[in-house]
Amino acid sequence: MKKLVTLFAAFTIFSSSSFAQQALSGGSDLTSPEIKADRTVTFRLKAPGAKEVKLSGDWMPAQGWTPGTELMAKDKDGVWSLTSTPITSDLHSYSFLVDGLRITDPNNVYLIRDVASVTNVFIVPGGKADLYTVNAVPHGTVSRRWYSSPGNNLTRRITIYTPPGYESSKQDYPVLYLLHGMGGDEEAWAALGRATQILDNLIAQGKAKPMIVVMPNGNVAQEAAPGESTEGLYKPTMQLPHTMDGTMEQTFPDILKFIESNYRTAKGKENRAIAGLSMGGYHSLHISRFYPNTFAWVGLFSPAVMASDKVSSPVYANFDESLKKQSANGYKLYWIGIGKTDFLYKAVSDYRSKLDQIGMKYTYRESEGGHSWTNWRDYLSEFLPMLFK
Amino acid sequence: MKKLVTLFAAFTIFSSSSFAQQALSGGSDLTSPEIKADRTVTFRLKAPGAKEVKLSGDWMPAQGWTPGTELMAKDKDGVWSLTSTPITSDLHSYSFLVDGLRITDPNNVYLIRDVASVTNVFIVPGGKADLYTVNAVPHGTVSRRWYSSPGNNLTRRITIYTPPGYESSKQDYPVLYLLHGMGGDEEAWAALGRATQILDNLIAQGKAKPMIVVMPNGNVAQEAAPGESTEGLYKPTMQLPHTMDGTMEQTFPDILKFIESNYRTAKGKENRAIAGLSMGGYHSLHISRFYPNTFAWVGLFSPAVMASDKVSSPVYANFDESLKKQSANGYKLYWIGIGKTDFLYKAVSDYRSKLDQIGMKYTYRESEGGHSWTNWRDYLSEFLPMLFK
Incomplete structure (x- = not known):
């Protein structure tokens, strides 16, 4: 019994490590996006090797069908970040441009495909998007x-x-x-x-x-x-x-x-x-x-x-x-x-x-x-x- | 009627452009992964600004829980590519490392989340993975x-x-x-x-x-x-x-x-x-x-x-x-x-x-x-x- 219990302890330690079954870990310990009560949102990306990182979001003024972008700022640890102005309550999509390459946010697992594109999404609550969230109501x-x-x-x-x-x-x-x-x-x-x-x-x-x-x-x-x-x-x-x-x-x-x-x-x-x-x-x-x-x-x-x-x-x-x-x-x-x-x-x-x-x-x-x-x-x-x- | 038809034509042109409803396009015209009959797979990523791009796949020899990686090669157009050796029939996952940043493949919309990680997947057919594909059979x-x-x-x-x-x-x-x-x-x-x-x-x-x-x-x-x-x-x-x-x-x-x-x-x-x-x-x-x-x-x-x-x-x-x-x-x-x-x-x-x-x-x-x-x-x-x- 003792032996089995020891092995259980190993399982627990193992489980709390970065183990994620067979998948390859793409995340880090950053929180992104971080949605604040005033509806500003902070985006973060760790990319010490990048020369320029931009954020592109569907709430930014677009040029025709080309979404707008904003430059992000890098700190001493190589984390790029940007805090938005208040964003309207809605389901929003965004991506990062890292030295020109459009990527998804490795810290956000919520993604939606639209035709051949996949983008991250987040929800700004406190308005009409409260209809878009799962609430404590009966579910169909x-x-x-x-x-x-x-x-x-x-x-x-x-x-x-x-x-x-x-x-x-x-x-x-x-x-x-x-x-x-x-x-x-x-x-x-x-x-x-x-x-x-x-x-x-x-x-x-x-x-x-x-x-x-x-x-x-x-x-x-x-x-x-x-x-x-x-x-x-x-x-x-x-x-x-x-x-x-x-x-x-x-x-x-x-x-x-x-x-x-x-x-x-x-x-x-x-x-x-x-x-x-x-x-x-x-x-x-x-x-x-x-x-x-x-x-x-x-x-x-x-x-x-x-x-x-x-x-x-x-x-x-x-x-x-x-x-x-x-x-x-x-x-x-x-x-x-x-x-x-x-x-x-x-x-x-x-x-x-x-x-x-x-x-x-x-x-x-x-x-x-x-x-x-x-x-x-x-x-x-x-x-x-x-x-x- | 003429006017309406002309507007339909505009819709068709518009639709066949890069328009993807509201989402932000993350893709390009590359095919990645490309799975060949001999079970080799070619991966491609357009990243002219990157200094080094690696492929990390679950079929590569791993170091403990750290998956293996292989260097990709860049062509004159800034497209990095790698063709694998034959890969076993299975559902496989992979990601790219662009100057150290782990990203998903913008040309592959098939992603699976495992805890806080999202990785691309592909299926190599011709073996046990034929059970993992949608076949022309009655569906539950x-x-x-x-x-x-x-x-x-x-x-x-x-x-x-x-x-x-x-x-x-x-x-x-x-x-x-x-x-x-x-x-x-x-x-x-x-x-x-x-x-x-x-x-x-x-x-x-x-x-x-x-x-x-x-x-x-x-x-x-x-x-x-x-x-x-x-x-x-x-x-x-x-x-x-x-x-x-x-x-x-x-x-x-x-x-x-x-x-x-x-x-x-x-x-x-x-x-x-x-x-x-x-x-x-x-x-x-x-x-x-x-x-x-x-x-x-x-x-x-x-x-x-x-x-x-x-x-x-x-x-x-x-x-x-x-x-x-x-x-x-x-x-x-x-x-x-x-x-x-x-x-x-x-x-x-x-x-x-x-x-x-x-x-x-x-x-x-x-x-x-x-x-x-x-x-x-x-x-x-x-x-x-x-x-x-």
């Missing part, structure tokens, strides 16, 4: 499942949120279909969009109705997000075949059928919502119009609007007529959100004129900013409380 | 749920794999409880362990029975994995309170009750297995002994064996007597796996002597290597086919 279940899509001749991965209490009740729930943008996938809304935290929090506050939220993969040529499919661990790309050629719209019934036959869903269009960002706004626009009596709640977040004139799909034929039919069939909410500096602002403005001509009612939300997850999280947080009421 | 569902643990006065997050066909059948399924090691959490087996891919593949090959696999969080002071709890996005640490003091064992019935009342589980100990690595092997050993008629299948992967003599918990009292009781009650499999160079080798050897003295039967598997995920994935791949038969 998040499942990754695979559904059969005969229309795409594929089995495809899908992310499904069921609200707290779903498993223990016998109730039927309304469903929101929540679609990602170009370069995204079935992980995008849960990762960058913080959708599951927003849902848990708004439901707990009594502001949103308990609902099922379905986050499919809108890239119909893909089985699943990068790394989750038979394609293996390849380098993701922004553009994929058949994303905006009508296929997603035509094969959407595969998803609807899967959900309605596998979950306790409340029936009828009053219990179905569809919303999406950018390309997902485009998909939501066209799906809700192509099946013009299916959704009573539609959300277009910074939507792309029209198909290319090179695309010939029955989905995009009879555009005005199908909108009129959708309008005549009736719905509860047709919500459009766009940022003032969004490159799609003009397209959305033209689309609103068309809706006005047709006499199709919509709710319009114009925000600051552009084509960004900051806006899409805002839009989702505003859109959810309006649903199914 | 992976759910993250929250269960009530009155014993810990917490609601806690848990990862649950249900096999292909679970949702569409009315069948009851056997259950494996699969426990992680120190510094791990409810994500460890799915991420580093590739457990869901191994299960999908072995079930599809008819080698493993369809089963539910429950991956709880063994750190009873935690609600959930880092970043998934009310503690927010903090820096994870290796050691946590109450991990090996009997609390996990004493509160294990909260998990059992949750699973058996929420899933179609086949009843009786013949339909229950428990296995774990390192600290999870310790938990499996003690849980199966403390509830000596609950599990007919036990797997101890590189297990820590004994509680510290400073711990006074009823769980660790009457050690030999409870083992004898477990032995007398009968079981189907008591499986122990350990690597020849594992720092726990001697402890496991002493434990086997104890079992021999008691006359408690076990299956012993001695492998090459040490305390590593390479071994734990192997052990899981060997253990699963033996269960529930």
Whole structure:
């Protein structure tokens, strides 16, 4: 027994050393980022060998799509640091530039992939980002499942949120279909969009109705997000075949059928919502119009609007007529959100004129900013409380 | 209409540029790692400003717990590269050392966190790692749920794999409880362990029975994995309170009750297995002994064996007597796996002597290597086919 106990002591000592199972340690003892009560944030990087280290953050003034940078200062131990001015409450991303090489922060394990880029994230609390944090409230279940899509001749991965209490009740729930943008996938809304935290929090506050939220993969040529499919661990790309050629719209019934036959869903269009960002706004626009009596709640977040004139799909034929039919069939909410500096602002403005001509009612939300997850999280947080009421 | 189409064209151009929604681009056009048919792998990093770049990989000879490194060579464009000798089929991790600073590969979006370290991973196919890849087989569902643990006065997050066909059948399924090691959490087996891919593949090959696999969080002071709890996005640490003091064992019935009342589980100990690595092997050993008629299948992967003599918990009292009781009650499999160079080798050897003295039967598997995920994935791949038969 004595011998065994001694070996346990060795295990404890060993465990408290830098041992991290098989992984290669990339960290150090620094804290970075350090978020302070006044919303200033300190970033630190130990790099004694570097000649210049810059911080690049999504809150800095950008040059077009190139994010801004700020020089960091080095101390005698080779630790570079920078304390920001107060940063708005949000989920923020950043990286370091070490002698021109863009790297992630080795002291921050929280990373999110967006297409082929991985960046560190942090949350500044004390404002709207309190909806993005895990709070002491009941939590829904998040499942990754695979559904059969005969229309795409594929089995495809899908992310499904069921609200707290779903498993223990016998109730039927309304469903929101929540679609990602170009370069995204079935992980995008849960990762960058913080959708599951927003849902848990708004439901707990009594502001949103308990609902099922379905986050499919809108890239119909893909089985699943990068790394989750038979394609293996390849380098993701922004553009994929058949994303905006009508296929997603035509094969959407595969998803609807899967959900309605596998979950306790409340029936009828009053219990179905569809919303999406950018390309997902485009998909939501066209799906809700192509099946013009299916959704009573539609959300277009910074939507792309029209198909290319090179695309010939029955989905995009009879555009005005199908909108009129959708309008005549009736719905509860047709919500459009766009940022003032969004490159799609003009397209959305033209689309609103068309809706006005047709006499199709919509709710319009114009925000600051552009084509960004900051806006899409805002839009989702505003859109959810309006649903199914 | 013309105007809208023109704006669509702008969207397409814009989308095919380096735009990646709001994230800050960290990548470049290089391919890294590039895995070739002969199992050599080429790594590349563009860092014209660096004086020295090294590659550090888990397949290189290590110095104790310090992984080995190899110098990379720079070309005229400032791209550093290295082509490895053939690497064994496995999930491998690596990082770069740029003038002494350990960084991840900006061209590889596949990363796994282990405690406070994040490293890139890649898979070399053509051998045992074919079990770790997503293949064209039916896929199980992976759910993250929250269960009530009155014993810990917490609601806690848990990862649950249900096999292909679970949702569409009315069948009851056997259950494996699969426990992680120190510094791990409810994500460890799915991420580093590739457990869901191994299960999908072995079930599809008819080698493993369809089963539910429950991956709880063994750190009873935690609600959930880092970043998934009310503690927010903090820096994870290796050691946590109450991990090996009997609390996990004493509160294990909260998990059992949750699973058996929420899933179609086949009843009786013949339909229950428990296995774990390192600290999870310790938990499996003690849980199966403390509830000596609950599990007919036990797997101890590189297990820590004994509680510290400073711990006074009823769980660790009457050690030999409870083992004898477990032995007398009968079981189907008591499986122990350990690597020849594992720092726990001697402890496991002493434990086997104890079992021999008691006359408690076990299956012993001695492998090459040490305390590593390479071994734990192997052990899981060997253990699963033996269960529930």
